[in-house]
Amino acid sequence: MKRQKPRTLPHHRIQRLRIVGGFLDGLDISFADGLNCIIGPRGAGKTTILEIIRFALDAMPGREGDPLRKRIESVVTSNLDGGRVELMVETKDGQIYKIIRSPGEPPIVLDAGGEPLPGVKVRGGRLFQADILSQNQMESIAENPHYQLDLIDKFSDGELVGIDGEISATQGQLESNARELLPLLARQAALVTETKELPSVEAKLKGMQQTAGPNAEAINAGHAHRALREREVMAIDEVRRMCAEAVKSVTSAKNRLGTEIDSLINAEITGGPNGARMQRIAEAMHGAIREFDRLLDEAVIALRVGGKTLVAEKEGLEQDHIRQETAFRQLLDKHKEAQTCSTARTMEEKRRNELIFKQRELADVTRQVAQLDDERRSHLGHLSSLFDKRFQIRHEIATTLTDDLAPSIRVTVRQCGDRDAYRAHLETVFRVPTIKGGIVARKVAEALPPQELVQMVRKGDGQAIAEACGLNSNQAEAVISILSQPQNLFALELVEMHDAPSIELSDRGEFRDSSALSTGQKCTAILPILLFDSVNPLLIDQPEDNLDNSYVFETVVQSIRKVKAGRQMIFITHNPNIPVLGEASMVFVMDSNRTQGGVSRSGDVDKCKRDIVTILEGGEEAFMARKERYNY
Structure with a gap:
């Protein structure tokens, strides 16, 4: 990933959104390139638009069971109410696709002429990627390493999607290999x-x-x-x-x-x-x-x-x-x-x-x-090389982000630095009365990566395990006895130690990890990365949350101006600085009668000026009163 100037090359675009059924029945929006802003009173359906786009692209955040994912699915299901979403997208290569999806169903992909494309999948970002953040999700990214990896991976332009697919396929081959080997070994x-x-x-x-x-x-x-x-x-x-x-x-x-x-x-x-x-x-x-x-x-x-x-x-x-x-x-x-x-x-x-x-x-x-x-050895070697290749790409992305966002933000990735899943696996395997499984699992996980542990177990080298992990001889022999069972050894070979990302913000000259920052500082650390140049559209629900107006103007607005010529952005906002000073190409004004929501007006900032003043500035009277108060 090498980039010094704002992108002017082709990039992905969301062209049009149509909703049939539910709270936003009849909504039909054509998005512009550059900055699009969605404004309106609370309850008008602004957030629903963003989550429905995410739903159409099958780009739910986090892993299975993630609370945010569950909440978004609930929002989409209740708002569509059995209806459907139709999303027209254009890839950076100029290919146009129509994506149709209803709750409980996978996305259907059509070509520009409306012909179905069987076998073409949206999930995983192979077809089209967008960076989508729900309200307050920046704070979650600052606290969650998995979210941070997802954020870094977005800058790989789809390359990591292919590597992750290869990793999954290789892991599946290893699982199949184990199913064949276990009865033969017995x-x-x-x-x-x-x-x-x-x-x-x-x-x-x-x-x-x-x-x-x-x-x-x-x-x-x-x-x-x-x-x-x-x-x-x-x-x-x-x-x-x-x-x-x-x-x-x-x-x-x-x-x-x-x-x-x-x-x-x-x-x-x-x-x-x-x-x-x-x-x-x-x-x-x-x-x-x-x-x-x-x-x-x-x-x-x-x-x-x-x-x-x-x-x-x-x-x-x-x-x-x-x-x-x-x-x-x-x-x-x-x-x-x-x-x-x-x-x-x-x-x-x-x-x-x-x-x-x-x-x-x-x-x-x-x-x-x-x-x-x-x-099996061949598959394991290939898996290891894929992990190395994935880390190298992430490392290059982190280096580019750090160079561009210096001196305020530093991004690093440590290969195989996240040992939580590894430790949890060992705790499960060591759940026997003869040893203190939790303590032994923690010591082993901290001292030895899985593949090194596998080699020691295969050699039966209890002394090496004891010395490396600080165990006594009985504990080391128990580790070998338990892990040398083929089913446990094969499972251990498949345990993945995830790369550990770190996003740090300079606070008075000292870098502090994003998870330890205040809420406002967390957003200050994450938002510049989100606004970094990318081919992917950027959709954020209220990017100004927890940020003061000076930061919104000096950083957010300036970043928008810098990248909007080469990146589509769709922001839901309550801050007038973003559409007005960010010179939005399109503003969509939402309203509702509590049972039905929709767009009451759309156009550039000049066309929607009165709505911006009314909704975002508190009305003309409030705007003029502030002007007099400031004595400008």
């Missing part, structure tokens, strides 16, 4: 435990071979062949099982698709206003399914042909086995001394065969785990 652990028995079983068999007597070679060969015969049967049964599962899966897919399509695209839908199109969709899908079924039938036939060959060969193999087993028994009959341990040896060979098959399964599971581990 199975791998069980197989590792079971197959540990294999060396002892083989040692027993070796001892039995050594005590087979003078005919050991023939008897050992007979037992080895008997064990091999059992593995042959096991191998065939496993192949049959795999083929049967494949046929079952194919048949299930074949029988399910057509039925599900018919249940979704049913007679009610095909009988509706879009029935012809829906019928064509259903017919096209049924045609595709018929071809799909044909190919599946061929696949099933191929498996069944192979199955018949398998059955025939197995019958022949069983006959071979019977002959071979008979010969082996005859051998044992000749050597009575070998019969004594034959049963025990057979049981051990059977167990060895089972373990060999489990060892084969273990190798397959281990291969899958290794593949998923590689994928």
Whole structure:
């Protein structure tokens, strides 16, 4: 972000607002470029206009559950009263879109000709961004790091929107990866435990071979062949099982698709206003399914042909086995001394065969785990690079703001500086009676970032954790024991430490964080950033709140004059300095009869002069009385 002079390049614009239904039914406003001011008595619907524009753009503040977001949703729902809002916008690239939205519904986006644009979303600012602040929201920004990050991110011209989308997608891939890995790891652990028995079983068999007597070679060969015969049967049964599962899966897919399509695209839908199109969709899908079924039938036939060959060969193999087993028994009959341990040896060979098959399964599971581990490391590396890229953009924005707003305002961003979510996650995980979870979580969160902690846990390095976090050995071992569980380790890898912004105001030469300032100082710290050059329209409800008139004139009005040639602004105001001295391009005068609100007059400052004097100056008599009092 590099900018020294006011923007004269193209920028986003809100062209027109129409409201159908509710308190402002019939409202139709065409906004000008530059400064637009909305004035009027309380209860005329001024604030409602701003919140309805925010609603149309799906640009609600904060995160889910934010109190301000809930309040705005309530205001919009009650004022629209089942109606709708239509918003015409023009992007900096000259593209014009119409956005239509009703309460409880997502925005509908149309092109300039009124044709719908399926798949085009408003949410997230990919299509169009505006900076919108409700009344007193500047104070909230000064106090809330999340709001401050949102404010900084607005200056990225949409670049961070794409990065945030990539971050969400990568986090989703990691969650999917964990869902695949967890059952495989559990199975791998069980197989590792079971197959540990294999060396002892083989040692027993070796001892039995050594005590087979003078005919050991023939008897050992007979037992080895008997064990091999059992593995042959096991191998065939496993192949049959795999083929049967494949046929079952194919048949299930074949029988399910057509039925599900018919249940979704049913007679009610095909009988509706879009029935012809829906019928064509259903017919096209049924045609595709018929071809799909044909190919599946061929696949099933191929498996069944192979199955018949398998059955025939197995019958022949069983006959071979019977002959071979008979010969082996005859051998044992000749050597009575070998019969004594034959049963025990057979049981051990059977167990060895089972373990060999489990060892084969273990190798397959281990291969899958290794593949998923590689994928996970790749996703984690990509996620880390995205976090770095996002921080770098935020850092550059903060530097530009600081340089331009010096010496009164300083903006910084500390990478991964917000550890609240990380600490809260650890407190939840460490909620066990053996350790003081809250204390341990706080110490660990303050000392080690998640990825460094993950590496120490994987290594089982309790001493390093204890030294880094100031824990005793029992606490460090408990941390490893808890976090080494795969589900906890995977969750820890996904814990995000947000960047920590800081907006500071110079107070008598000393910078103070915005959260520690008085209400008026908070607005003094935030408003210049909002008025900074940007391609986004700026909408503020009463920017003069908590500011004295000298500051409004010297800072707010001067900033408006500086940027209005290259940025659209829509202000709701009760201060005459803003429209008059800011030389508003358009003034909209609102009024209401308590049940219906609307625009009673609109135009430039000269056309709306009498309304400005009446509403903002207290009337001509009050204005003249002040003039006489001041003796100007």
